[in-house]
Amino acid sequence: MSPRPSIDHIRRPQILAAAAEVIVERGVAGTRIADVAERCGVSPPALLYWFDSKEQLLAEALTVDDDRFYEELEARVDGAAAPGERMVALIETATESADDFALWMELWTWALRDADLRAARERFDARWRAAIEAIVIDGVATGEFGAADPAQAALAIAALIDGLSAQAALGDPEVTNPRLTETVLASAERLLGAELPAGAGGRASP
Amino acid sequence: MSPRPSIDHIRRPQILAAAAEVIVERGVAGTRIADVAERCGVSPPALLYWFDSKEQLLAEALTVDDDRFYEELEARVDGAAAPGERMVALIETATESADDFALWMELWTWALRDADLRAARERFDARWRAAIEAIVIDGVATGEFGAADPAQAALAIAALIDGLSAQAALGDPEVTNPRLTETVLASAERLLGAELPAGAGGRASP
Amino acid sequence: MSPRPSIDHIRRPQILAAAAEVIVERGVAGTRIADVAERCGVSPPALLYWFDSKEQLLAEALTVDDDRFYEELEARVDGAAAPGERMVALIETATESADDFALWMELWTWALRDADLRAARERFDARWRAAIEAIVIDGVATGEFGAADPAQAALAIAALIDGLSAQAALGDPEVTNPRLTETVLASAERLLGAELPAGAGGRASP
Amino acid sequence: MSPRPSIDHIRRPQILAAAAEVIVERGVAGTRIADVAERCGVSPPALLYWFDSKEQLLAEALTVDDDRFYEELEARVDGAAAPGERMVALIETATESADDFALWMELWTWALRDADLRAARERFDARWRAAIEAIVIDGVATGEFGAADPAQAALAIAALIDGLSAQAALGDPEVTNPRLTETVLASAERLLGAELPAGAGGRASP
DNA sequence: TATGAATGAGAGTTCATTCAT
DNA sequence: GATGAATGAACTCTCATTCAT
Numbered sequence: 001m002s003p004r005p006s007i008d009h010i011r012r013p014q015i016l017a018a019a020a021e022v023i024v025e026r027g028v029a030g031t032r033i034a035d036v037a038e039r040c041g042v043s044p045p046a047l048l049y050w051f052d053s054k055e056q057l058l059a060e061a062l063t064v065d066d067d068r069f070y071e072e073l074e075a076r077v078d079g080a081a082a083p084g085e086r087m088v089a090l091i092e093t094a095t096e097s098a099d100d101f102a103l104w105m106e107l108w109t110w111a112l113r114d115a116d117l118r119a120a121r122e123r124f125d126a127r128w129r130a131a132i133e134a135i136v137i138d139g140v141a142t143g144e145f146g147a148a149d150p151a152q153a154a155l156a157i158a159a160l161i162d163g164l165s166a167q168a169a170l171g172d173p174e175v176t177n178p179r180l181t182e183t184v185l186a187s188a189e190r191l192l193g194a195e196l197p198a199g200a201g202g203r204a205s206p
Numbered sequence: 207m208s209p210r211p212s213i214d215h216i217r218r219p220q221i222l223a224a225a226a227e228v229i230v231e232r233g234v235a236g237t238r239i240a241d242v243a244e245r246c247g248v249s250p251p252a253l254l255y256w257f258d259s260k261e262q263l264l265a266e267a268l269t270v271d272d273d274r275f276y277e278e279l280e281a282r283v284d285g286a287a288a289p290g291e292r293m294v295a296l297i298e299t300a301t302e303s304a305d306d307f308a309l310w311m312e313l314w315t316w317a318l319r320d321a322d323l324r325a326a327r328e329r330f331d332a333r334w335r336a337a338i339e340a341i342v343i344d345g346v347a348t349g350e351f352g353a354a355d356p357a358q359a360a361l362a363i364a365a366l367i368d369g370l371s372a373q374a375a376l377g378d379p380e381v382t383n384p385r386l387t388e389t390v391l392a393s394a395e396r397l398l399g400a401e402l403p404a405g406a407g408g409r410a411s412p
Numbered sequence: 413m414s415p416r417p418s419i420d421h422i423r424r425p426q427i428l429a430a431a432a433e434v435i436v437e438r439g440v441a442g443t444r445i446a447d448v449a450e451r452c453g454v455s456p457p458a459l460l461y462w463f464d465s466k467e468q469l470l471a472e473a474l475t476v477d478d479d480r481f482y483e484e485l486e487a488r489v490d491g492a493a494a495p496g497e498r499m500v501a502l503i504e505t506a507t508e509s510a511d512d513f514a515l516w517m518e519l520w521t522w523a524l525r526d527a528d529l530r531a532a533r534e535r536f537d538a539r540w541r542a543a544i545e546a547i548v549i550d551g552v553a554t555g556e557f558g559a560a561d562p563a564q565a566a567l568a569i570a571a572l573i574d575g576l577s578a579q580a581a582l583g584d585p586e587v588t589n590p591r592l593t594e595t596v597l598a599s600a601e602r603l604l605g606a607e608l609p610a611g612a613g614g615r616a617s618p
Numbered sequence: 619m620s621p622r623p624s625i626d627h628i629r630r631p632q633i634l635a636a637a638a639e640v641i642v643e644r645g646v647a648g649t650r651i652a653d654v655a656e657r658c659g660v661s662p663p664a665l666l667y668w669f670d671s672k673e674q675l676l677a678e679a680l681t682v683d684d685d686r687f688y689e690e691l692e693a694r695v696d697g698a699a700a701p702g703e704r705m706v707a708l709i710e711t712a713t714e715s716a717d718d719f720a721l722w723m724e725l726w727t728w729a730l731r732d733a734d735l736r737a738a739r740e741r742f743d744a745r746w747r748a749a750i751e752a753i754v755i756d757g758v759a760t761g762e763f764g765a766a767d768p769a770q771a772a773l774a775i776a777a778l779i780d781g782l783s784a785q786a787a788l789g790d791p792e793v794t795n796p797r798l799t800e801t802v803l804a805s806a807e808r809l810l811g812a813e814l815p816a817g818a819g820g821r822a823s824p
Numbered sequence: 825t826a827t828g829a830a831t832g833a834g835a836g837t838t839c840a841t842t843c844a845t
Numbered sequence: 846g847a848t849g850a851a852t853g854a855a856c857t858c859t860c861a862t863t864c865a866t
Contacts, residue, residue: 027319029235043827102318109315111376112308113233122378156393159369170317172328187362190396249852439731441647455831514730521727523788524720525645534790568805575777582729584740599774602808661848
């Protein structure tokens, strides 16, 4: 019917990507529609043609990338056969891009007062913990890991990564990126009662 | 000299406390001077009589309570003689009030774009990790703990608490307060290579 | 390109004219954005759509009319062939609208503390003196005037007009408009060592 | 009756002097009560103990020095016996302190919209012109000056000084202080049909 | 689809002024 | 006489949003 193909699938992602960039730079609170519009090279009202309101746009921008992250993660992790190797791959993937964590922190803070964002975050975190737990269960099954409670170990590892990533994102001089990865790997070994293989990135050897 | 006694030792803390309350309720971004003023029962300009600007007031409100927290913490922890007991006391203190964590999350998010807040957060975190590390060192010295690297263990425990507290503050159904404390304690045992005594709060028994 | 034709060539002059009117009525210090907006029949933010700030708007309003004044002046003066006639035309043009002088006085006072306005005023005054001086030089060349120093005579005539116009604008009963013109003409004759022809407005005869 | 001598005669002049200073620096519009208070080393409410309102204080500050100026002027001028010498003394006195003229310009601008200030200014100007006119009349009587209309000559000389002083106060590079004095003296000679003696300050000789 | 123009609803901040002390 | 504290009344400016084009 419509001879002109819709550009929905082009414009919306473009706007969301621009919004995510602006949020990282200025924070959700400091992001104005005009900033995002300028980055897209369009006028502010154009954004409101594609999104009902600023709030809706930012909420979507805050969550749109996460699914992609998990897909990439799973692709990388599944390549490794043994649970130990998969765990190392997962940790390295999660810790090597601590800068993106700023967006995650924004989501947290906003989720404190927005039920939809809260639900979205919870969904992502459940998926994340499930991915970890699956590896732990496998490792326990093969005897590679000695953890008694896979769910608790997964929770702990996930929280550890979050806590350290936040500090890295905040530029804490004690938590550089290598130190972050190293600390998570060493802690995971203790939490899992396992010795993990050296990762792709290499690890400080004794 | 002054025909009227100064009340700044009363008003300023009062305003800061009100500001902290409002921040927890509405977030830093959603906090208006008028909200804080109303909670104090004064007019908005009265706040600007005591603080140079809204920004300065909120920044101070975001950090003013932390020192008090550490003082209380140290008081409680020092009461326990053995490192294991002190560690348990510390963990319980840190995890039982996960609600206050919202303020800490606001501080994080604001600190992403404010150097002063970033420095303040770093200072607090350094103090916090040092408190943990001191216990670890003691525990290692007495042989109670088996941790090889006290600094790394302290960093891991601190991050674990942060990561879990964030989820608890966000109302994650998987991370209730008891589960939070329990997970940190169990993980600390593994990270420290130690068995920790049951805390004052009691712990889920098998 | 633009789905709606730009109207900045209409709105900006309209706003500037309204601002000049309000300044004459209330002074720069007493002029509020809301006053100007009301006179334009728009809302206050509309002015900030066209001008970056109140300050910028008022500064422009204070200077925008001057170029037009000089163009009109030159048009009128050039119509007169002989130097004496041109001088009379210039003096009459400059003195017959002493009411507008209030805007010029506002510009002076504001220029005391604003380098841009100071520079603008200086530019206008230089142009004004140059216009006078050109006539004097002509008059001296033709022998119609006897002035020794054209630059000094031009400066004196310009200052005389300013000083008297200020008093007229302030409603000094000794300096009515006719008396103002008459005084400048009589003084100019002495300053230029010339007898000036009767102007269009006529002059008080004995 | 009152054992404590009033300090009216100390405080009020002190405040007025401080106000005049601040006005010269920041302009009437930019002068806040707090500025004046700070310069006096007292608190803002103290000023309102001595003056009913800011407006009244500034109005008084704007006019309080003028009487003193005329008294000083008359003292200096009366010392010179011959009309020509008195005229030179008057002109030199009026033109050598062009910086103070900023206060006079502020008074003008404020007087545009304040009847009291307008009346005050008019009174000062009448006195000023009368002082000039008296000399002119004397000079005409002695035959030293050739002016036909003393009132008009006085008006012209006064206006000339005003116009040039304004430009000097505005920092016009063409109107330096020496050039100002020189131009007024040279113009006065022509306006008065007289040759004026060299002044105390010296004058450019041919 | 998209824009120029405009607006309404605030928000922070300023400041003369008040008043108990 | 003078001050600390506080306030009411403005005022500028911001920004998401609307709407005719």
